[in-house]
Amino acid sequence: AGRGVSMSGGRHQRSFKNYLLDPHFQLKYTGYLVLIAIALSAALGIILWRTSDAVISQSQKSVSLGEEVVKRGRDVVDESKKVSQVVKMNIVKDPDYKDNPALRDAFDEDAKKQDERLNQQQADLEAQASRLKEQSTQLAQQRSTMAWALGGVLIALVLLIGLAGIIVTHRVAGPIFKMKRHLREVGEGHLKVPSALRKGDELVHFFETFADMVRDLRKRQEGEIAMLDEALESLRGKASDEDLKPLEDLRKEMQDALG
Incomplete structure (x- = not known):
């Protein structure tokens, strides 16, 4: 089992190395692509962060304003209750109201309704302030979640661009690597016609020009x-085999160069 895992790991390693035919060239330009991706990702992240920060700041201001409104509303309710209490005390002392219980009951009923209305308004304001505070907290949590998600997506994007850079440069490095090998063969006197490039490789026209050469x-x-051959045929019988041997060796060498 261990041997199987080792062989599998070796195949993956060889497969990756096959993509790095010219590490200096491929990693150099892949590095450029990765740096550009990092710069764009950082710029996008900063823009999104500032936008979300402005939204949260505005939300916090709304929460502060709501809390201030609630506080003032509570003060208004308290003052209204105090005023009602003072008026009620004055009514009790007033002989006109004292001798007219129905009028005093009407005032008490009106004061009670006023207090209930103010209390309801206060409760509505407090509920609204609570909702604003909850929304502000949710926005902060969502920004944190978005930051982590965005960071993960951008890191994955940079890695994918790096991988794509290696694959794309491999399509250029492959033909260059192949032509360098054939150029060495031509320099050594071997004139073997190169096989066609793989599907998807770049520099096709340049390679075809080389193959035509x-x-x-x-x-x-x-x-x-x-x-x-014609010269050798005409010299046979006129020159000795020993004299013809250098020409025959030259012919063999030239024929071997053709493969």
Whole structure:
């Protein structure tokens, strides 16, 4: 089992290395893409953070204003109750009201309704202030959640851009790597026509021009071999085999170069 895991890990490692045909070139330009992605992500994060901060600041101001309104409303209710109590005491002392219980009852009923109305208004204000405070708390929690989620998304985006950069540069590095190998072969005298690039690789036209050059060199060498064959044929019987051997060796070397 351990051997199987090791072989699997080796395949993944080789597969990743296959994408890094030219580490200096690929990592350099992938690094540029990652830096640009980080800069854009940071700018986007700052903009969103400032926007959410402004919203939360405005919400907190609304909460403070609501609490101030509630406090003043409570003061108004207290003052109203005090005024009603003073008026009630004066009514008790007033002989006109004292001798007229119905009038005093009417005042008490009106004062009671006034107190109930003020109490209801106070309760509504307190409920509204409580809702504003709860909304402000929820906004702060949502901003924290959004910050973590946004950070995770941006990190994933940077990693994906880095991976995409390696894959995209691999499509350029692959043809370059292949042409460098064939150029070395041509320099060593081997004129083997290169196989076609993989589907999706870049530099296709440049590689086709290189392949056409190799084909032209092969045709030229094939023509020279044909001329050499004619020369050897005309010299046979006129020169000794020992004299012809250097030409035959040259012909063999030229033929071997064609693969």
